[in-house]
Structure formats: structure tokens, C-alpha cells
Amino acid sequence: MTRQKRSHHKLKRAVAPYLYLSPSLLIIGLLMLLPMVTVIGYSFQNSAVLRRDPSFAGLKHYQAIFDDPVFWASLWHTLYFTCMSVIFHMTIGMAFALMLNSDRINPTLRNILRVLYILPWLFTAVIIAVIWRLLLEPNGVVNSILMQIGIIGSKVEWFSSPETALHAVTFANIWAGYPLFMVSLLAGLQGIPKDFYEAADIDGAKAYQKLIFITIPQLMPIIISISLLDFIWTMQVFPLIWITTGGGPIYSTEVLSTYTYKLAFSSYNLSQASASAVVILLISLGLTLFYIRYQKAR
């Protein structure tokens, strides 16, 4: 083989993987990178989308949203909504997974519970929002039951009162999202070798000690992975909040997604909406990098 042929062959070998990857790269570029870059571009323009000749705005729109107290309230609400959701998704998911994995429960009952517990996962966000609006409306079932058993003295406007609205939407989201944890943790629980528990029994370990020293450490990789993913997804929840409260009353459930939506489609300020979207992107990106690093470390 001549030197020229050898170098040609080398080049072909080097290029071949990229050629195989090119259709995927093209699709990713068109469907993910291009919209992202476009929105980033809009955030630096005046009258983005609405004008054919938008001028360069620098960081003006970022400055405007950082000066807006509603943005900071939205950020705080987003963090509260996300953190509470993830914590309770994990706690409830773990409790139900342990219950479904327990030998002490009758197998028939276990199968029924398995179906019941996974039900919230089968509903779309819109259906969940409608269900909870009906349940929590002032004349709804929840108020009626709570009044009958004497927990509340008068009707509570769960979604319409600034004091309770954020807790109410967070509660609805917790109900909607725990099955992800439950299913993932149940799969993890079934993968823990029985020998560990037998050895612990021989050592005289109590149930809570087995939970703390065997179950949780064994499930830790799943808990961290799912928590990070849940954090990223919950931070971007829109339809549930939009349909239940629309971000109100008085901005009390305004989160970054509803704040951005209103800027874009109520104020038609697509430049500021883009700046807000970029902020959400940066927060999500930070969490994603954290997730990728964690996965690599494993």
C-alpha cells in the first residue's frame, strides 16, 4: 500500500463515525440547538419577532427582568414549588415502594395498591388540574369533608386565597408526581440482595436500622438520579399551575414558566420573555451539568 493510499484510508476511518452520526447531529441541531440559539439571540434584541429590523439591546432585557419584583417572587415560588415537590415525591414514593415490596402485605391487596398508587401517573397535567380544581373549590368535596370532621370552621378558598394557593398547587403536583419515585425505587428495592437483610437479622438489626444502613445506601444512586431529574422537570411545570391558578391570586403562584408565558403572550414582550427563558435555561443547564457529572462519577 502506498503512503497516499494509507493516508486516504486513515482519513476515511476518521470521517466514517461522523458520517454515521451526521443524521442525528443534524436533527439535534435543527430541533434543539437552533431554537435555543434563536431565543438567546432574541433576548439581546429590541422588539424581537415583532419587528423585521430589531435593534441590538445589549443586556437591557435581562436588567429589566432582574429589576422586576415579580420575577424574584416567581423565582422564590419556583424554588419552593420544586423543592417541596421533590422532597414529598421522594418521601411518599419511598413509603409506597417499601409497602409494595413488603412480604407482610397480602399479594392480592398488594396488586390492588400497585394499581391505585400508580393512577396519578396515568392522568395528563390538564386532567390533574381539573380534578384538583373541582376537589378544592370552595364548595368542593375537600372543604365539605374537612368541615364535617371539624378541621376547618368555614370554607377555604384553596386556590383563590393568596395564603393557601401556592401550597395547594404544590400539593396537587406532589400527588401527580410521586409514582415516578415509587416505580423507580420499587425496582431498586427488588434488586437489593436478600443476603444483606439476612446478615442484618443475624446481627440483630432492627427494621429502622436495616432501612438506614442497607436499604437507603443501596437505593442512593437511584434517589439522587431521580431527584435531579425530578428537580429539572418540576422547575419547568406550566400547565398544572396555569390551569389551576393562572399564576394568581396576586402573583402568589407565579412561577418562572407562567411569568415567561405572560411576558410573551399577554404583554407581547418577546425580548424580555426570551431573557426570562434564558434564565430558566441557565438554571436547568446548571442542574443538568450536575446530573451529568454525578452520572460520570458513578
Added chain:
Amino acid sequence: MTFRLKPAMLKIAAAAWLLGATGAMADTTLEFTQWWEPELPAGSLRAIMDDFEAANPGIKVTLVSGPYATTRDQISVGAATGTLSDVVGLDGAWVNNLNAQSALADMNPMMDASGFDKSQVADIVKVDGKAVMFPVASFVYPVFVNLDLAAQAGVTKLPSTRAEFLEAAKKMTIADKNQYGWVLPLSLQTPSGVQNDMMSWVWASGQSMMANGKPDLEGKPVVDMLTFVKSLNDAGTISPGIATKTEQEKVEEFVNNRVGMMIDSLAHVNLIRKRNPKLNFDLIPVPVVENYTGKRGLPYASWGIGISAASKHQEEAWKLVQYVMSEKVNAKLVSLANAFPGNVNAKPDFVTSDKAFGKAFEIFKTGYLANEFTGLPVAEDLMTQFDVQAQKMLAGEQSPEQAAAAAQKGWMAKF
């Protein structure tokens, strides 16, 4: 013979090709974007367009139809990119933004050139002196009264003034039975309650929320309206859940005998009858301030029509607009939509065949259409801002004067 014919035929063919290529013989195809088609009986708008095509040989109409929100977004983007359809269905709340983008044609010169009788149209929406929209069909918002609840409460005379309305609402309210006098939807998801259920009180009394083209929310009319709404709330006559209630929920509560009175679109009459055929209700104009005897402003939402400034076929587009606004066609269209006509001479058939619509038509004819959000910049955003301040007031966080002042400050920033 053959020898002589051939060059002649070739010439004719060449001329035909040239004419076709230059468009002289080609049909003009107008694109008409609107959200009306899905809301009308299937095929009915297409049938009207077919009639137009038959009456105007050489002009074809392509309907681009979608739900309201999709159409709104499509028109916004089309205006920005210069790809707006030749003829566009418009909501009055959009025209200011579209005009700012120079996306809508001024129809004044077209009206003058064609000798169009301006007196035949109910309204011409103008922005900066440019005639940019005609309301084609108007959906007015009277007060619906549950006559059975009124009778049970001892309300013998239906309210005509605000004071009478408050009294009637108080009488109809039995909170223990989940029954209330009035319903006010102020969800931020769709803040149109500000326009339909709050500002309608101002317009009904011939008043205005504007002064010299600028917001005047701190003026007496708006502050009085806020004070009145607050008094209804303080008296416990408004169905709870105001801050998240939507228009659909408002209608549901009325249908289910849970509220005695609501301000709502006439377009919902058939829906209400379908949901509760036994419901005994009547329509009245929105009550006015004491001693007001002038004409009543009637809040409305409309299907408007306009022409794209970028259209290459404005002459043909104007023909379509004229056709839709003509007496017979307009009557046909609004009869299908259960709306009131944009042409003052058109009489929809339902007003004679249906008592409720007939009554509403009388209210419509004795009053005037009033919706000051039409033509304002970012109208939905203005409603959202007012909505938030009204919610704060109803939550007891501020007075009507403070709510009006805060909303005024927010609105001024948008003008």
C-alpha cells in the same frame, strides 16, 4: 390554409401563455386567516366564500382556520415577518399592536374609492386615524337573571340601577345553600373578566375609563365601579373563588342555579339551554348609576375583519370585506354565529324566532356598543394588571382608590 393557420394559432398560444405568466388571466387567490370557521356550523363559512367566488369570477378564497389563540399567535408572527394573509379576522384587542407593526392596511382610501356607505356599518375601528377593522359580528354581554331564584328571593322588579342590583344580589344570596347573587370571574389565566364583568358597569352608564386617549382609572367612573364591586363583595353576595374563576365556571354556576345573576355573552344562550333546559332566565341591560337616563353602553366582543398592508391583492381583499359586511351576507353570517350584525341594516333571523335573542336585540338597538379595550396597546396585559389590583382590593389589601391608582401607574407605562 393549414400553412396560414399555424402561425396564427402559435401567436394565440404565445399570447395566452404570456397573459397567464403575467397573471392577467390567472385567478387571484386571497388568503383569509380567521378563527371563525371552527366556531360556525361545519362548511358554512366555506359556503359563503363559494358564493363570493361565484359573484366575483377570477377571485378565489383560501380559508386558513384555527382556534382563537392559535390564530392570534399566527397573526402576530405573520405581521412581524410580512407574511400576514390578505384578509385577516381580528379581535379589537390586537389592532393596536398590529398597527404599531404597520401590518394593517388603512381602509379609508378603499372606502372612498368604492363609494362605500359608511353609515351601514355599526362601527369602524380606527387607530391613529387609520380605519383598520370593521366588527363583522358582535357578541354582546347583557345580565342574565335566574328568574326562579329571583322570585324565591322576593325580587319582583329586575334591577335597573346599581343600588337595585346590590339589593337583589343580597336577597338572592343564601351562603349556607351555596347560592349567591352574583358571580365575578377574575382568573389571571383569562383576565377578560375585567372587561366583561367589571368595566361593563362603567360603560353601561355612558362613562369611560379613558380621558383624552389616556387611561383615567383614578377618575370617578372607575373608582365608583370598584367601590360598587367591593360593596358586593363585602356584602358576601359574590360566589367564592373569584381570583381563579374562569368564564366557563361562571356559566356553569349560573346553569346549576348557584348564582342569581351574571354578566355574560349572548353567545352562551344556547349552551345554557342545552346544559339546563329547565332554567328559567331573562336578560336585562347592565344596571346603571342612579339617575342615569342616557343611552347604555353595551360591552361586546367581536369578530373583526381587516386587510393586510403587505397584501398584493388589496383591491380583491376589499371586495371580500365589502361582501362580508353587506346587509344580506352579514345577516346570514351572524345568524349562523348567534351574534349581532356589523351591518346596521342586517337583521339576523334568530331575533324573530327566539324570545331571548329578540329581547337582547332590543337592548342592542337601544344602546350602543362599548368596549374601550378595542384598539388599546397590549389590551390583555392591561386587563391582567387591573385584575391583580382588583384582586388585592377584594382581598382587603387596598382600597378602591389605591387599586385604581396602582392600575393607572401600570397602564401609563404601557402607553
